[in-house]
Amino acid sequence: MSTVSTNHGEHHHAHHFDSAEAEYEASKFGTWTFLVTEILMFGGLFVGYIIFHQKFPEMFHAGSKFLDWKLGAFNTVVLLISSLTMALSIYYAQHNDKAKTLFNLYVTLICGGIFMVVKYFEYTHKIHMGLLPGALFNPQGAEAEAAFAAYSNLGMYFSFYFTMTGLHGSHVLVGMGLIAWCIVRTHRGEFSSKYWTPLECVGLFWHLVDLIWIYLFPLLYLIG
């Protein structure tokens, strides 16, 4: 998000800002504005989910039975921890502790990776059972077929499941890319108590990704 032009070592703020302070404030403000758009984009999906959940509660419940809440809970914990380490990395950057900043960023990145790996296993399991969105929905196995027999539009639940987790997963990937970029810049020693704007903005983005998962987990895995 940030638009700073950087030199190695000491940071110089962009020409159109009066001060580095003003630039930091503007970048943070812009990031929050961007987060607002993200909330509304995901929110559209949530609204659709809740509307159809109210319309077909039993069907959604039957669909959620096919999700493993243990994996969902595990992923929740992973993302919560990554959120902590993200916050810590900023804390240490502000205290000029490059090593600890790096350590926390790496942990965050690895947590993101673990999240995606778990997601991968969940997805392959669903694909194996033929629990796919809409027209691709083709249940395999007695359990899935029985549920399909009971609820002919069961595919809609998995449409929501894949759309919501897919969009969220793509945000995790983007976030991991941004964190990797922060790691590179930390290695170069660009962040310090004088300048940590990109860390701050990426951090906000990463927390939002966590925030969305906090809602996705109970909606998809628990109450269904």
Next chain:
Amino acid sequence: MSSASSTASHFMPFAATKIAAGVDSLYYFLLVASFISCVLVIGGLIWFAVQYRRKYEGQKTAYISHNTALEFLWSFIPFVIFMVVFVWGWIVYYQLRSMPENGLEVAVTAQKWNWTFTYKNGRKSQGTLTVPIGQDVKLIMTSSDVLHSFYVPAFRNKQDVVPGRYTALWFRAEHEGSYNLFCAEYCGDQHSGMLGKVNVVSREKFDEYLGTEPYKGLTPVEIGQKVYGGACIACHGLTVNDVKPLKLGPTFYMLFGRKESLADGSTVDVDEDYLRESIVNPNAKVVKGYDAGVMPTYAGQLDEDEIMGLIEFIKTVK
């Protein structure tokens, strides 16, 4: 009220229901109010602009930053007018949408690109809705493909027809006549050809229409001609020139008995069996140069007499 609607036929189409006249009264009120406000605003604008045109460079102007009383006034007066027309519009809408309890119910099925009307005694009609004068008629509508909209300007009434659910519309026609029926929600290539008629007839004629066999005393060819006029005419022509792009489907001209080239490269003799198949399962053999999936199936829409009649009719198109 009625005098207003008769003098203003230039602005609105003929009003065939009482509610239509009510809609017109509200519309004329709105028109007059709009006209007055336009004259005030635009007139004031032009008058000020001309009156205070620049006479010399560097001319001093008055410094008027605001006037709270005036601004309150010209916020409040429009607000009051808006509320009045809102409530009035609400009343009219309430009348338009309050379904009658004991109306004549007709089922309406829309599909690309025609209307099918089914009466309770099973009588079906394609493209033309016949109703008695002075009776509440309630249409229960659904679509078999995409959104359509049932719109009769003479009734000032319109309702989208949504696939997967029912919507309803009612009217009580007070004047005999034949009124235009339009599809008002965009539905594809022949959207503008999805026309129909609402015939308002006397009670006796309606009973006769409803009670008699639909095709009593007609020859198969005449039956076919009627079916053609309701169901096929939007896409299939009768002359040699009625081909794409004018009509979406092949022409019926000299159709029967000829060899038709199909999209898959094969040919087929156009006989009764092929025609029947093309009516009930139109995508099985698609004519070369035309697209599959354009024509919906008429299985269930037309009964055997009608299909037979249609085939006999096509035989006669030369």
Next chain:
Amino acid sequence: MSSGGHDSHIPLKTYFNILVALLILTVVTVAAARVDFGAFNTIIALGIASAKAFLVLGWFMHLKFDDKIYWVMFGTSIFGLVLLYFFSVLDIYTRIMQISPL
């Protein structure tokens, strides 16, 4: 920008406490889901999720220590969603039809 030192005054310990609180709430929400509260299932789950969201927003994203305008921005986005939901549902649940299946 060090002059403000906006975030530095959240002590490390607080961050860890927040994480513990979040983990406890996760356990609570899983446990709550195993008991059937009927119509309240969704409300309870969303309530706990919102508590967690508040913790993340307030401390990890340090909204609690920031300019109030960020709360306003966040609130606006939620309000927009409530609008979308409210009016869509207003339509869907007031569609009245006296249908005769003929």
Next chain:
Amino acid sequence: MASAPGVNYLNEKSGLWSWLTTLDHKRIGILYMISVMIFFAIGGAFAMLIRYELFAPGSQLVDGATYNRYMTFHGAIMVFMVIIPGIPAFLGNFIMPIMLGAKDVAFPRVNLMSWYCLMIGATVAFISLFYNGVDTGWTFYTPYSITTKNGTTWMVVGAFIIGFSSILTGLNFIATVHKLRAPGMSFWRMPLFVWSLYSTAILQVLATPVLAITLVLLLMERLMLVGIFDPALGGDPVLFQHFFWFYSHPAVYIMILPAMGVVSELIATYSQKTIFGYKAIALSSVGIAAVSFFVWGHHMFVSGQSEVAGVVFSFITMLVGVPTAIKVFNWTATLYKGSVKFDAPLLYALGFLFLFTIGGVTGIILAVVGVDVHFHDTYFVVAHFHYVMVGGTLMAIMGGIFYWFPKMFGRLVHDGMARLSFVLIFAGFNVTFFPQFILGANGMPRRYFDYIPAYESLNKISSIGAWTIGIGFLVGLFVIIHGLLRGEKAGPNPWNSRTLEWQTPSPPPHENFITQPVVTAGPYEYR
């Protein structure tokens, strides 16, 4: 930092590459100007074809399927690529930072990225032409948009990307207004154009993401039939309309609010008078933006939406009328005891007021739910929104271009020719669209490729008017090119305006001002 005399943003660097990689908001504004003008020419060409086809009943030029593609491309191009970016991203980009006394927008790279988003999105949208076009109409209503087999997917992806362009511009403007105002430039000293852009930016940021997710769902629907909007799978096609109009109604105000801002500037400058009711106009912009989120259901009065929702939406729609009326009255009052000079930009502003007033009152007619049942989806609606979008927004764009032309390029346009373009566009516009009110009242539905003979004469008049508009815009283009090549050199402040952008050389230097301006008074202090 300060530039040498004679060096400005146009000549400081040269070469195509320096333009394509520029971070200067003024250059990006010019990039937008060029692309929007090209898109407008394409969209306009489709409009001419439409009016040619509708000149008489039956097929004049093409068949229904092709006509539907013309109609879709005309709508989609004009909405997504011309009117939405038209004022904010072009005039706003160029003028707003200077009006605030800033050196640039808050995020110059995001600003450039937003232009690339527009261009990429437009390119993707145009790829649909190679896949048998798009025939859904710009509204993409389901289930038609799910089942139709052609390039719709490309168009939807294109609109999605263009949406990001709009979001990024809005984000940038909000941050700029909040963080980059010059010393002394309080909120109550911001010019009204900035206020309107600020309100617009809020709408862009809040509404566009919902469009994005709606389009994502539509794509999923097309690619794998997820069934959320498809009744065959338990979905609800009317819900699509809710989601779509949640964006697209505020989008209507994204289109008109900046135009109102431009008109405020034009009226104040050309009457050399302080604007009447500054705070009322500024707040009404914000008010319109806020209320516009509550009214989308008036696009759905006959869609199968419930009657209760219809009445509620009708009521709230009436409330939007009030701040709009306030603006119109305040502009009129500003002319009172002014010193009005009839230059081309003022003519365009007066044309805006004339046409927008008609568009506004017909909007109220359409908001009255009982009457709208008849007018919905007829040519009455077509005429109404063209009165607002063309009569409003395009008039303001033209006026704005001629007004700020000296600032952008340092040259004056030929005022007589500019006035001629106004006369042609204004006259042609009324000839085109006024008959469409009558057509609509008589029941001619919109998006009709063919019509019953009763509608023929009015359609003929309408088509003739459309071609007059076309000629008018060609004259306008000629005025611009003539001004670029042969225009007289302009001073820094040819119109004797008080806002900040006129207090710097024309064209402005790279960082807009030679010395940082300090604001001590409101923007319209003509005493």
